[in-house]
Amino acid sequence: MWLDRAHGEVGYYTTQMLTGRGCFEEYLFRFGRRRSSSCMYCPAVDTAEHTLFHCPYWNERRRAADIQDLNTDAFLRFLLISSDNWKKFEDFARRVLRDKDEEARRRGYLEPSAFFSSVLVLENVYCWLSSIE
Numbered sequence: 001m002w003l004d005r006a007h008g009e010v011g012y013y014t015t016q017m018l019t020g021r022g023c024f025e026e027y028l029f030r031f032g033r034r035r036s037s038s039c040m041y042c043p044a045v046d047t048a049e050h051t052l053f054h055c056p057y058w059n060e061r062r063r064a065a066d067i068q069d070l071n072t073d074a075f076l077r078f079l080l081i082s083s084d085n086w087k088k089f090e091d092f093a094r095r096v097l098r099d100k101d102e103e104a105r106r107r108g109y110l111e112p113s114a115f116f117s118s119v120l121v122l123e124n125v126y127c128w129l130s131s132i133e
């Protein structure tokens with residue numbers, strides 16, 4: 001069902017949100033890019049799931065994107081129902097991750113963007129190499 005969807009091209013920000021590999025403190029902490037795994041906006045551990053579903057800081061953005069109060073299953077259904085929903089999610093992911101990026105920079109944390117780009121490039125190269133065989 002997921003692979004058959006007609007819409008939903010996965011881009012830079014949506015990839016981060018869906019894979020958890022991105023501007024999430026817990027992920028960055030694992031790679032030694034952060035001193036702690038705590039969310040910048042609340043005391044919880046910051047993961048993609050936390051950012052997408054739980055962090056109170058993004059409540060307003062979630063409401064605007066119609067993704068408030070969804071669990072993972074309901075969220076995936078939401079994405080598959082229409083391309084408008086996908087666009088709302090894309091918009092949410094872009095705005096939220098840009099803000100997080102900016103906040104991290106403001107606090108003087110390590111610059112994450114170049115790091116993610118290289119991780120994503122490496123993953124794409126890996127996919128490409130494994131598709132050759």
Ligand SMILES: [Zn+2]
Nearest residue numbers: 039041042055
């Ligand atoms: Zn939070």
